[in-house]
Amino acid sequence: AITISAVKFATGGANLAASLPRIVRLLSEQEQRYGEFAGDSYVCLFHGATGGMEYANATTTSESALRHEVIHSWFARGLTPASQADGWWDEGFATYLDTGERCEWLDFRAPPVELCSRRTFQRTTARRSYEAGSRVFRGIAAVIGPERLLDAMRELYTAQRGASVSTPALEAHLVASTRAVELVDVFHRFVYGFDDRVPGPRLRVEALDAHPLGLTGSVRVRVANDGGDRCRHFVVVITAERHEAIAAVAGFELAPGRSQTMSLRWLRDHEPPAHERLIASVYERGSDAG
Numbered sequence: 001a002i003t004i005s006a007v008k009f010a011t012g013g014a015n016l017a018a019s020l021p022r023i024v025r026l027l028s029e030q031e032q033r034y035g036e037f038a039g040d041s042y043v044c045l046f047h048g049a050t051g052g053m054e055y056a057n058a059t060t061t062s063e064s065a066l067r068h069e070v071i072h073s074w075f076a077r078g079l080t081p082a083s084q085a086d087g088w089w090d091e092g093f094a095t096y097l098d099t100g101e102r103c104e105w106l107d108f109r110a111p112p113v114e115l116c117s118r119r120t121f122q123r124t125t126a127r128r129s130y131e132a133g134s135r136v137f138r139g140i141a142a143v144i145g146p147e148r149l150l151d152a153m154r155e156l157y158t159a160q161r162g163a164s165v166s167t168p169a170l171e172a173h174l175v176a177s178t179r180a181v182e183l184v185d186v187f188h189r190f191v192y193g194f195d196d197r198v199p200g201p202r203l204r205v206e207a208l209d210a211h212p213l214g215l216t217g218s219v220r221v222r223v224a225n226d227g228g229d230r231c232r233h234f235v236v237v238i239t240a241e242r243h244e245a246i247a248a249v250a251g252f253e254l255a256p257g258r259s260q261t262m263s264l265r266w267l268r269d270h271e272p273p274a275h276e277r278l279i280a281s282v283y284e285r286g287s288d289a290g
């Protein structure tokens with residue numbers, strides 16, 4: 001059971017009698033969609049201003065921002081962005097959910113957009129997280145469909161509840177969970193803000209652990225750049241024989257002639273049978289399977 005309280009200032013205009021059942025509805029709506037609420041109480045202060053702010057099991061909000069703030073109990077507080085540079089994804093996803101989960105194809109002729117700087121010492125959430133961030137999720141929904149996006153985010157929430165999720169981890173999860181490697185292009189241009197390189201890097205991947213891959217819960221691969229240009233961003237995917245992606249990891253900044261060793265963990269419940277042959281592939285912007 002969850003204890004829900006709603007309060008306002010004596011002079012505040014919010015309608016508490018109508019708001020309490022609305023909060024109950026909103027909480028159970030998200031619970032059905034994404035999994036169990038992370039706390040045992042929820043406190044809502046109607047602050048008499050516009051907008052809102054989410055906290056752990058609580059919000060200070062206006063009535064109009066309430067749904068957005070409740071959604072943050074799953075995406076922002078249930079799963080937390082790993083750093084301020086990752087703060088775009090919870091705002092982008094909450095905005096996407098609260099504005100009708102529409103599909104919108106991204107325009108790859110448009111200039112790149114940086115939502116995630118990957119800078120450790122960034123201390124503010126990028127202002128464009130809401131609009132450009134929700135556009136990324138509408139673009140992902142256009143590629144894989146809103147239902148598969150919802151399934152993948154539910155899977156992420158149930159597997160990682162209480163943990164923090166970085167942007168590369170989110171990308172790797174979406175690619176592994178949906179097998180849609182086109183999402184590498186989406187993250188490349190509209191999340192990390194990278195442009196396309198001509199002629200571009202040339203990547204090669206080899207598995208380092210000979211066998212049996214299934215027993216360790218993870219696999220190590222080496223990715224080498226044989227091309228003449230730096231690779232700014234790539235994703236390694238491990239696929240089982242029955243063509244199911246079971247693990248993915250994102251990498252960055254691989255100079256020509258250099259290689260990088262990476263470790264991939266299986267998605268929960270996606271452990272391959274020990275005898276199954278596994279295929280490692282690496283994807284960069286615009287690449288076919290490599």
Ligand SMILES: [Zn+2]
Pocket residue numbers: 068072090091094
């Ligand atoms: Zn928000």
